[in-house]
Amino acid sequence: MTPQAQAMASEAARIAQDCDDAVVQSLPLFEMMRMRAATTARRHPAFGFAAPNPGSTVRWVNQFTHTHRRLGPEDREVVSPNNDTVYSNAWLDLSEGPVIIETPDMGDRYWTLGLLDAWTNPFAYVGRRTTGGRPQRTLVHGPGWRGAVPADVTLTIAAPGDDVWLIGRHLVEDDGEDAARVRESQSLMRLVRPDGSDAAMAVDTWIDGRDTRIPSADLYLSVLDAALRRNPPLPGEHLAWPPAQADLAASLPAVYDRLRTGNHPRDLGGGWAIPVVVRTHWGDDYLARARIARNFIGALGIEEAMYPTAEVDAQGAPLDGSRRYELRFAPGKGPKVGAFWSLTMYRRSDCLFVANPIHRYSIGDRTPGLRHDADGSLAIRLQAEDPGPGVNWLPAPKDEPFYIVLRLYQPHADHLELWFDYPPVRPV
Structure with missing residues (x-):
């Protein structure tokens, strides 16, 4: 490759990287505008429809x-x-x-x-x-x-x-x-x-909120241009905008796909991880902000609620309904919260609740009949079959993978500072 060709290739790579960076930085604003369109109502109880045309984006x-x-x-x-x-x-x-x-x-x-x-x-x-x-x-x-x-x-x-x-x-x-x-x-x-x-x-929300596909470059540009006039970057944040439309058309699918598959929750030990760690502001961690906007948009700060998640057992094997497990909190070592906590079960295949004969989709400190052992420990069985009377049972899907989320509302400092020792899920 000639020096001139090398220089041109280097410049093209730099432009592509700059565009990728601009998408990472601006994507949360676009996704919030998409959510505004998706979660606002067409009809007001007193004033009627925002627009007569059902296809209108006015809400x-x-x-x-x-x-x-x-x-x-x-x-x-x-x-x-x-x-x-x-x-x-x-x-x-x-x-x-x-x-x-x-x-x-x-x-x-x-x-x-x-x-x-x-x-x-x-x-x-x-x-x-x-x-x-x-x-x-x-x-x-x-x-x-x-x-x-x-x-x-x-x-x-x-x-x-x-x-x-x-x-x-x-x-x-x-x-x-x-x-x-x-x-x-x-x-x-x-x-x-x-x-x-x-x-x-x-107001015109500019976009069809039901369309969850990767946006086109022209739609992304038009929504961002309008949203930035109303919500400029906060002081200290510089956004190089707008990129060239052709560069944006190449960056959007690449960045969106990378953010979907490249989520990196923070490891808490014992097979537990937490996908969101923010208090009131993301600061200059634009990549984490974009990942959450792509995968967990609407997440509140950890002082309000934390969601540690476990997908594997104590040996690192994926949790599966073909096996039986126990999650045991030692005496005095249960979740520490100012409000309440709950443990929720989901299928891996669709991230939804598991239908079961006792209609229990979560278990926690408010569950009627929750039983502690004589030494004060709390054991929860995670399995598809009924373990019998006197057992705290959270039903799992039969013969398919699952994961659990420990929801902590108003978590204490042990959780907030990531000191808490989360017990692993152990096969029975």
Whole structure:
């Protein structure tokens, strides 16, 4: 190869790498805009449809939507769902002024509203851990607002951009009376302007949120150009934008595929790993931020909840329903949390719950009849067959691989600082 050809090849490689870097850095913003389109409603209960055309990308923002029952094996829309809480969801648009989040008396129930900026940083919370269960009025404003805060506002939150994803979780103890109580609380949650009027706005979300394919270069460019005007990179972050469309067309599939297959959870020992370790901001770890946006978008900070995951047993062999296992917490060595913990079972094939005869999809410190041994240890059996009476049983799928997730709500410092000794899953 001639020196000139070598120089040209080197320059082409540099341009390709720069474009890949730009995609890694900008992908969270695109994926958040995709989620905004996917999780906002076409219809408002009072104002009707945001647009008459069913194919329109116009949706309502500054409006809550809620789920009212815990998910089960018949639900297939969300992978690795929890079986502990129901959800409240809203997207805030702060471009026309602040929005007030009104929440009723929640008592001592675990609940949280996590606020994520458009770059997936979980920058603020309202809820049991941070603000308690009393009735609250929380004002959220964008970076350009300088108005007066109403006297009855209990908390003021400054958002770094005009778009904020509000993800709420409410603990539900059963699917009957307690679920009805939570539903009533959800019905009292409102998003209003400082003058008390409904804050709902109809906005163009720019994209079909149902399309989960790798985006085309022209769509990616158009969505990013619009989103960046509303949500610029935070101070200290420089984004080289825009790349050439031809370079972007080559980078997008390569980067998306690499992020899907190259996720690297943090090893916790004993066969356990944690896929998400963030508190309030990803900092300059753009690669980790992009991996989470690609694989676990919407993750809250670890001070709110942690999700250690085990896919292998004590010998490093993949967990499989053809075998029987035990997870044993020694006396005084169980999960340390300020709210509650649960252990959830999923099939590896589709990352969904395992249907079983006792309709148990998770087990934890709130499970009725949970039995400790005489020495105070806690043993949980993971297997397809019923182990008999007096055994804490989390049913596994028969003759197929599975994995488990240990959900820790309001984890103590032992978990947060990664000191906790997670016991391995041992074959029986």
